[in-house]
Structures are given as structure tokens and as C-alpha cells.
Amino acid sequence: MLLAGPLPLSTEAETARLAAWLAGRLVPGDTILLSGPVGAGKSAFARALIRARLEDPVAEIPSPTFTLVQTYEDGRDTIWHADLYRLSHPDEVAELGLLAAMEEAICLIEWPDRLGPYMPSSALRLELAPTGENSRSATLSGPSGWAPRLETLDG
Secondary structure (H helix, E strand, C coil): CEEEEEEEECCHHHHHHHHHHHHCCCCCCCEEEEECCCCCCHHHHHHHHHHHHHCCCCCCCCCCCCCCEEEEECCCCEEEEEECCCCCCCCHHHHCCHHHHHHHCEEEEECHHHHHHHCCCCCEEEEEEECCCCCEEEEEECCHHHHHHHCCCCC
16 A cells, blocks of 8 residues: 655755654564665665664664674664675574574665565565665555554655
């Protein structure tokens, strides 16, 4: 179900504002699936969302491209940031502990197509699409249960 978008994001700062807005609406058990081509801004969005949850705008948030998963504690909840680009088989998701994390933590997952049969049906999907050198659009879709949390989203 389309929930919002496409939302124009002309700058990285606008992307960060959307991420911060969404960060305040997440609870343990929420999974955000970040989709889009290489360079679309998936890692930048995840970094901004995690910084907002940590309430630290300069926190070092490395991309999990090589580690596959990075975890953070925000004082209340655990946040998992996963980049599944390098997975060779969906069963590796279980080996990473990601299945349990999707039930207990806030999860941000880049390259969610690699989840295969483990794709959570309750997840919010954020599709980022480049629209210019530094601009992109964001489209949010997912089950109707997300709609009340997103109803104040401008756009």
C-alpha cells in the first residue's frame, strides 16, 4: 500500500529531516526496508535516522557494507543497521541474527531483496530514487498499520 510520496528531497539536509521525523515514530519490532540503486542515499538516510535516535548529530555511523551489520543503543532501544548487498544466500540472514532483531529491535535494512523468504510483511519500505546530482525522491509503502504513524508527514 502506498503511504506517502514520491516526496522530493532536494538536498541531503532534507533527507536527514525526513529520517529524523521517522526516527521519532519507530518502536522495537519496526523494520525499515531501504531500497534504491547504488548512490540513491540509503546509507545517508540510515545514518541520519540513527543520529536522530542517538540525539547526536555528529555520531560516527559507518556503513555496514563490509561488516554487514552495525548495532547501536539509544538509551531505550537497540537499532540494527544492515547492508545485505554482499549476502550470497538468504539463509545468511538468520546467521547474522537479523531474524530475531526484526522482532526485538528497530531494524534498517539496505538491499532488502536479499532477505528472500525472510522479508517481513510488516515492514515499511522506503524507496529512494535519484532525481538529480544531489536530489532524490522518497516513496513510502507498507501495510496499512503504518498509516497512522505517517499521517502527519508533509508531502
